[in-house]
Amino acid sequence: MTTGYVYHELFGWHDTGTNVGLLPADPAAGLQPFVHFENAETKRRMHELIVVSGLIDRLERIRPVHASEEQILRVHTEAYLERIRSESRLPKGGDGGDGFTPFGQGGYQIATLAAGGVIAAVDAVVSGAVDNAYALVRPPGHHAVADLGMGFCLFSNLAIAARHAQQALGVERIAVVDWDVHHGNGTQAAFEDDPSVLTISLHQDNVFPPNSGSVEERGTGAGHGYALNVPLPPGTGDYGYLYAMDQVVVPAIRAFQPDLVLVASGFDASAMDPLARQLVTSEGYRMLTERLMAVAEETCDGRIAMSHEGGYSPVYVPFCGLAVMEALAGAPAFPDPYAPIVTGFAGRDLQPHQQATVDRVSPFVADLT
Numbered sequence: 001m002t003t004g005y006v007y008h009e010l011f012g013w014h015d016t017g018t019n020v021g022l023l024p025a026d027p028a029a030g031l032q033p034f035v036h037f038e039n040a041e042t043k044r045r046m047h048e049l050i051v052v053s054g055l056i057d058r059l060e061r062i063r064p065v066h067a068s069e070e071q072i073l074r075v076h077t078e079a080y081l082e083r084i085r086s087e088s089r090l091p092k093g094g095d096g097g098d099g100f101t102p103f104g105q106g107g108y109q110i111a112t113l114a115a116g117g118v119i120a121a122v123d124a125v126v127s128g129a130v131d132n133a134y135a136l137v138r139p140p141g142h143h144a145v146a147d148l149g150m151g152f153c154l155f156s157n158l159a160i161a162a163r164h165a166q167q168a169l170g171v172e173r174i175a176v177v178d179w180d181v182h183h184g185n186g187t188q189a190a191f192e193d194d195p196s197v198l199t200i201s202l203h204q205d206n207v208f209p210p211n212s213g214s215v216e217e218r219g220t221g222a223g224h225g226y227a228l229n230v231p232l233p234p235g236t237g238d239y240g241y242l243y244a245m246d247q248v249v250v251p252a253i254r255a256f257q258p259d260l261v262l263v264a265s266g267f268d269a270s271a272m273d274p275l276a277r278q279l280v281t282s283e284g285y286r287m288l289t290e291r292l293m294a295v296a297e298e299t300c301d302g303r304i305a306m307s308h309e310g311g312y313s314p315v316y317v318p319f320c321g322l323a324v325m326e327a328l329a330g331a332p333a334f335p336d337p338y339a340p341i342v343t344g345f346a347g348r349d350l351q352p353h354q355q356a357t358v359d360r361v362s363p364f365v366a367d368l369t
C-alpha cells in the first residue's frame with residue numbers, strides 16, 4: 001500500500017493568538033491569556049510522532065502548493081477571498097468572520113497552502129501515484145462557508161479539493177465522510193444541492209455549530225438525499241461510531257458508488273479532547289479507517305484522501321492520527337500508551353440511545369442511487 005503524506009512547517013506558523021480559541025483575555029472577567037485551542041502543537045506533535053515512530057519511512061512525502069485564486073473561487077466568493085487577503089496584510093492579521101477564527105499577518109498564504117495541500121493529496125491519489133493519502137494541514141476547513149470563515153476554519157480545504165477533482169481531474173462522484181466531532185456544515189453547504197457529492201457527517205449532537213447537523217438535514221433540490229447527518233449523543237465511544245460506520249457510512253458509499261472517497265479527519269471525538277465529550281480511542285480511529293478502506297477498495301480502487309480538521313488534545317491527537325496513518329499505510333500498530341487510561345473510561349460499547357440515533361438515519365441509505 002502506498003500512502004501519500006502532506007505536511008509543511010508553515011502550517012505551524014498559522015498564528016491564532018492567545019484568545020483561548022473562544023474567549024479573549026479579560027482580567028475583569030478572570031480570563032487569563034492562553035494559547036488558542038486551535039494551535040500548532042497538536043499538529044506538530046502528530047507529525048513528530050509519525051517521524052519518531054518510523055512510519056514516515058513508509059510514506060510518500062507530497063509537497064503542498066498554494067491553492068490558486070481560481071481553485072478557491074470554486075467554493076468561496078471573490079469578496080470573501082479578497083477580505084481575507086487584505087486582512088492578512090495587516091500586522092495583526094484578521095479573522096475569518098465569526099470572531100473565533102483569528103489569523104496573523106500572512107495568514108492568507110498559509111490558508112492557501114492548507115487548501116493546496118489537500119489538492120496535492122487528491123492529485124496524487126487520483127493520478128495513482130499513491131493508493132491513499134493524508135494531508136496534515138492547518139488551518140482546518142470543514143466549517144468555512146462560501147462567504148464566511150468560522151469555527152477556526154478559513155477556506156473549505158476539502159470542498160476546494162473536491163471541486164478540483166471534478167473540474168480539473170474529471171472525477172464525477174465523490175463521497176465525503178466527516179468524522180470530526182463537530183458538524184461538517186461548510187462541506188455540506190458547498191454541495192447542498194449537488195447529487196454528485198455525497199456528504200456524511202458523524203458528529204456529537206448539536207455541539208457546534210449550534211442547531212446544525214440534525215438528522216433532518218438531507219440536502220436540497222437535486223441534492224436532497226445526498227447529505228446524511230448522524231448526530232451522536234455525548235459519550236459515544238468506539239463501538240457507537242463503528243455502528244454508525246457499519247449501518248450508515250459503508251452502506252451509503254456502497255449504494256452511491258463514488259469514484260473517490262474524501263475524509264474530513266478531525267480527532268476531537270477522542271476520549272481526551274477538551275472541546276467535546278466523545279470517547280473514541282486510537283483503536284476506534286484505526287477500525288473506522290479500516291472499514292472505510294474496505295468499502296473504498298470495493299467501490300473506487302481504494303482511492304481515499306484525508307484532510308486534517310480539528311482535534312485539541314496535544315497528548316492524544318498524535319496517537320489517534322498515527323493509528324489512522326498506520327491503517328492507511330498497512331503498517332503495524334505502534335502501541336498507544338494511553339490505551340489503559342482511555343479504555344478505562346468505560347462507555348466504549350454501543351449503547352441503546354446511540355443505536356437509536358443511528359437507526360433513524362440508516363433508512364435514508366435506500367434513497368441513494
Ligand SMILES: O=C(CCC1CCCC1)NO
Pocket residue numbers: 022100142143151152180181182208266268275309310311
Ligand atoms: O474543531 C472545531 C472547532 C470547534 C469550536 C469552534 C468554536 C467552538 C467550538 N471544528 O471542527
Ligand SMILES: [Zn+2]
Pocket residue numbers: 180181182266268309310311
Ligand atoms: Zn472539530
